[in-house]
Amino acid sequence: MKMKFRKYAVEDREALVDTLLSNCPKYFIESDKADFLDFLDNYADENYLVTEIEDKVVGCGGHYTKGVSNGIAWVIV
Template sequence: MHSETYSTQYRDACLALFDSNVGKYFAPSERADFIEFLDNQAAQGHYLVFIESGKVVACGGVAASDDSEDATKPAHSAFCWGMVRHDLHGKGLGSELTQQRLDLVVKLGLPSQVRMETSQHTEGFYARFGFEAVEREKDGFAPGIDKVVMTMELANH
């Protein structure tokens, strides 16, 4: 398995990854937001695709915060749209994707506080890396999918 920077040739494969996780991890209504991200931000940013045997099996990225208008939020890096093909959960791909994204934050010199929005279904997974829940909204993404904001300070790890 290897990772590559996203390009539009991976768009359909990334959408298939998203679709494989709809229900428990993503709401169907989030698909339009993911398409918008792929079409307008992923190729300009630091979005990775993981390829195994010629197939995209995971994707996810990082970005510097764009909260300059909100002085209450410190500068931070953000994890964006991370996912592993549903039938490959539990095989270490998520851990590898998370570690590569953390390494990318350091390599790019992005702010050391990393922030993400995830669900209660993956909160425990990210906690193993040192992320802590700082906000929680029941059904924040969709019924049955809570919105959990998690942060981690890389200087502590």
């Protein structure tokens, strides 16, 4: 299986929410969904990537730079 990375697109939103929820409660809690949706709708940019295997979305993650701050954003597999 070959893993592929590409820029996030709005069409990925539902699959990424499903991926987040599949990681509850071990890594996330269900109430994280609202924050994740806010991030996808308002902050995801060209630095936020989606991971696919055989054309199926299986994860996401990215980084950001805001002023002097840098960070990792919503890494989910």
